[in-house]
Amino acid sequence: MPRSKVYVKSVGMTTVADHWNDSILDLAVEASRGALKGHSKKPDQIIVGNMFSAVGARQEHLGALVATALGLAGIPAFKVEAACSSGGSAFNVGFNLVKWGAIDSALVVGVEKMRDLEPEEVSQALAMAESAEYTQFVGATFAALNGLLARYYMEQLGVTRDELSAIPVIDHANAVAAPHAQFRKAITPEVVSRSSMIADPLRLFDCAPVGDGAAAVLLVNDSAASGTKRKMAEVLGGKISTNDFSIYEREDMLDFKATRLAFKGALQEAGVAPGKLSTLEVHDAFSVVGALSLEAMGYSKRGQGAKDAKAGRYSRGSDLPINTFGGLKARGHPVGATGVYQIAEAYLQLTDQAGKNQVEGAKYAATQNIGGVDTTSAVHVFGRAA
Amino acid sequence: MPRSKVYVKSVGMTTVADHWNDSILDLAVEASRGALKGHSKKPDQIIVGNMFSAVGARQEHLGALVATALGLAGIPAFKVEAACSSGGSAFNVGFNLVKWGAIDSALVVGVEKMRDLEPEEVSQALAMAESAEYTQFVGATFAALNGLLARYYMEQLGVTRDELSAIPVIDHANAVAAPHAQFRKAITPEVVSRSSMIADPLRLFDCAPVGDGAAAVLLVNDSAASGTKRKMAEVLGGKISTNDFSIYEREDMLDFKATRLAFKGALQEAGVAPGKLSTLEVHDAFSVVGALSLEAMGYSKRGQGAKDAKAGRYSRGSDLPINTFGGLKARGHPVGATGVYQIAEAYLQLTDQAGKNQVEGAKYAATQNIGGVDTTSAVHVFGRAA
Numbered sequence: 223m224p225r226s227k228v229y230v231k232s233v234g235m236t237t238v239a240d241h242w243n244d245s246i247l248d249l250a251v252e253a254s255r256g257a258l259k260g261h262s263k264k265p266d267q268i269i270v271g272n273m274f275s276a277v278g279a280r281q282e283h284l285g286a287l288v289a290t291a292l293g294l295a296g297i298p299a300f301k302v303e304a305a306c307s308s309g310g311s312a313f314n315v316g317f318n319l320v321k322w323g324a325i326d327s328a329l330v331v332g333v334e335k336m337r338d339l340e341p342e343e344v345s346q347a348l349a350m351a352e353s354a355e356y357t358q359f360v361g362a363t364f365a366a367l368n369g370l371l372a373r374y375y376m377e378q379l380g381v382t383r384d385e386l387s388a389i390p391v392i393d394h395a396n397a398v399a400a401p402h403a404q405f406r407k408a409i410t411p412e413v414v415s416r417s418s419m420i421a422d423p424l425r426l427f428d429c430a431p432v433g434d435g436a437a438a439v440l441l442v443n444d445s446a447a448s449g450t451k452r453k454m455a456e457v458l459g460g461k462i463s464t465n466d467f468s469i470y471e472r473e474d475m476l477d478f479k480a481t482r483l484a485f486k487g488a489l490q491e492a493g494v495a496p497g498k499l500s501t502l503e504v505h506d507a508f509s510v511v512g513a514l515s516l517e518a519m520g521y522s523k524r525g526q527g528a529k530d531a532k533a534g535r536y537s538r539g540s541d542l543p544i545n546t547f548g549g550l551k552a553r554g555h556p557v558g559a560t561g562v563y564q565i566a567e568a569y570l571q572l573t574d575q576a577g578k579n580q581v582e583g584a585k586y587a588a589t590q591n592i593g594g595v596d597t598t599s600a601v602h603v604f605g606r607a608a
Numbered sequence: 609m610p611r612s613k614v615y616v617k618s619v620g621m622t623t624v625a626d627h628w629n630d631s632i633l634d635l636a637v638e639a640s641r642g643a644l645k646g647h648s649k650k651p652d653q654i655i656v657g658n659m660f661s662a663v664g665a666r667q668e669h670l671g672a673l674v675a676t677a678l679g680l681a682g683i684p685a686f687k688v689e690a691a692c693s694s695g696g697s698a699f700n701v702g703f704n705l706v707k708w709g710a711i712d713s714a715l716v717v718g719v720e721k722m723r724d725l726e727p728e729e730v731s732q733a734l735a736m737a738e739s740a741e742y743t744q745f746v747g748a749t750f751a752a753l754n755g756l757l758a759r760y761y762m763e764q765l766g767v768t769r770d771e772l773s774a775i776p777v778i779d780h781a782n783a784v785a786a787p788h789a790q791f792r793k794a795i796t797p798e799v800v801s802r803s804s805m806i807a808d809p810l811r812l813f814d815c816a817p818v819g820d821g822a823a824a825v826l827l828v829n830d831s832a833a834s835g836t837k838r839k840m841a842e843v844l845g846g847k848i849s850t851n852d853f854s855i856y857e858r859e860d861m862l863d864f865k866a867t868r869l870a871f872k873g874a875l876q877e878a879g880v881a882p883g884k885l886s887t888l889e890v891h892d893a894f895s896v897v898g899a900l901s902l903e904a905m906g907y908s909k910r911g912q913g914a915k916d917a918k919a920g921r922y923s924r925g926s927d928l929p930i931n932t933f934g935g936l937k938a939r940g941h942p943v944g945a946t947g948v949y950q951i952a953e954a955y956l957q958l959t960d961q962a963g964k965n966q967v968e969g970a971k972y973a974a975t976q977n978i979g980g981v982d983t984t985s986a987v988h989v990f991g992r993a994a
Contacts, residue, residue: 280740283689285850286691290853291853295851295853298847299850300697301690302689303688319705353667466681471676
């Protein structure tokens with residue numbers, strides 16, 4: 223039996239932007255200070271989610287680096303990496319350590335510095351989510367792989383260009399009122415379909431942008447939570463799953479198995495039925511990935527993810543609004559930080575701090591954070607703290 | 609209360625060597641297959657310890673990569689990084705998840721591919737353990753920092769060149785009969801003191817070598833362990849601690865605080881008195897680091913670590929033989945793998961599988977794995993399984 227309930231007690235975020243004047247450490251510290259503000263008690267543990275600080279900032283050992291910068295040297299600290307699901311995976315470690323009683327509290331901070339790299343270097347860095355010996359070796363970029371997947375999705379299941387544009391349109395509409403979002407500007411489907419070609423059929427606006435950012439959450443158990451006047455979100459369940467590594471190794475490329483398994487496991491642990499979610503953060507690094515994710519989680523039938531989005535199923539005001547702060551496309555996708563941004567956003571919804579993006583009476587929220595092309599998926603489910 | 613006792617049920621290792629024909633994945637798989645051999649049940653989790661696969665192999669996302677290569681896609685997997693203590697830190701996560709009941713079993717594999725890099729690239733990769741904005745910025749390599757520390761240690765505390773050579777001499781003597789060691793050749797103190805200068809006063813034989821390797825351990829709880837005929841080692845305690853990040857930020861550079869705190873915490877959790885250890889794996893990435901580590905753990909008084917080593921206190925046949933398979937200097941130091949090698953070696957001692965290196969009747973063993981200059985320290989304590 224688990225030892226304790228687990229709560230997200232507070233969060234901190236930087237804007238997702240070109241942070242030319244801030245180092246990766248500056249960003250991590252700003253987000254962490256936001257999450258720790260007003261807390262006198264030190265967290266028991268620091269866990270940093272990050273994918274490629276080695277190439278993005280020539281920096282490893284982020285755990286101890288962040289601990290020292292926060293004046294917390296002494297406490298255990300390390301980094302967790304699982305490509306673009308580094309943030310969600312780091313959170314999962316903290317969640318389980320608190321839930322099962324190993325520690326009382328943990329600061330989980332996701333951070334990535336991408337904009338100091340040249341565009342080709344970003345491509346090379348992201349490609350490290352894929353096999354160096356096979357996928358990278360043949361020169362396939364990460365965008366190219368998702369382009370192949372999008373072509374296959376459209377041709378096999380009869381999905382149109384305009385349908386594919388629907389999720390980016392939702393994201394941009396939601397980002398307008400999101401203070402931390404990278405692109406706070408609404409777009410039309412035509413903006414997507416007329417944007418530059420990146421990896422046929424994926425265009426610029428099908429793809430998450432490059433940006434710098436950090437997000438942090440403070441996780442606490444029952445006793446550390448007691449007596450607080452803060453509004454909190456409860457972490458009800460969480461699971462990481464993996465898929466066969468690369469899409470070419472899979473029986474069915476259109477089945478996002480890692481997400482399917484992680485979503486099922488997380489909801490089961492949470493004891494929440496899929497229909498009960500008030501809002502959902504979907505890992506739409508590319509439009510096609512958002513659509514296939516919604517299908518893997520069972521909200522859309524096979525081939526219907528993009529179509530349902532176009533029909534308004536996932537927009538604000540619908541039964542299941544997704545990416546209420548802009549998702550990966552418009553809030554931005556500083557890769558190792560993204561999973562923690564999603565969780566901070568779920569917290570804002572469940573504590574009625576989402577401002578103009580508030581989903582009225584939001585009761586349950588989930589976050590889905592992918593590494594690779596659904597190679598790793600970390601899903602977490604949240605509720606209002608009683 | 610913890611949920612279960614935790615056991616190291618089996619281990620696997622590659623030799624530490626120049627593995628020109630093996631990729632980082634090949635090495636991780638070879639070690640993992642060794643640890644999983646004869647086990648029909650899948651582990652619940654894979655945790656990879658690695659420091660710089662991003663620059664050493666242009667590869668991240670090792671968790672899912674290893675899972676798929678082992679035919680284990682589906683299960684949760686991620687990488688843990690804490691510079692040279694990545695292996696010990698990865699193990700600590702697995703240990704706590706099993707101990708507290710989150711999972712029943714975990715495969716922890718440490719791996720590093722260093723030899724594909726040019727020597728300057730290795731220096732740059734290791735320097736990522738230190739701050740990019742300060743220490744790296746002024747051009748201080750990791751060896752240079754340890755050189756400064758060695759000079760200070762010798763001048764402040766009256767330690768001689770010959771005394772500093774004692775730990776490398778012990779390591780090389782112990783590696784002769786270690787099948788997986790990188791340098792199986794005994795040396796004299798003169799070999800150390802006459803070897804090339806690397807970072808004054810540190811010479812080539814004061815420094816751990818560059819090599820490729822992987823080590824893996826299978827961790828199980830009570831129920832997963834029950835009914836086995838295998839000899840196992842019990843994990844009695846473990847702790848990660850951090851120090852102020854860089855040596856120049858510390859009140860006392862000669863106090864290895866991270867190791868001191870981690871060692872104290874791990875022994876306390878284990879309920880084992882320091883005097884009860886039969887053998888100890890010390891993180892002697894540089895001779896001076898080995899000496900200061902022995903002082904931080906309380907086995908030698910301040911300034912006496914190297915002197916005690918020269919006097920025979922830590923040699924085979926003494927009360928506390930260290931680094932019985934060669935330590936970082938002679939077994940080798942594939943950085944992210946080292947912490948797991950140490951644990952695999954403690955297992956071999958406690959299950960009477962250490963061959964010619966066997967410490968007769970070894971009852972308790974500990975491993976100390978450092979990242980940076982004692983910036984992070986992960987200590988674990990092991991006993992014979994009842």
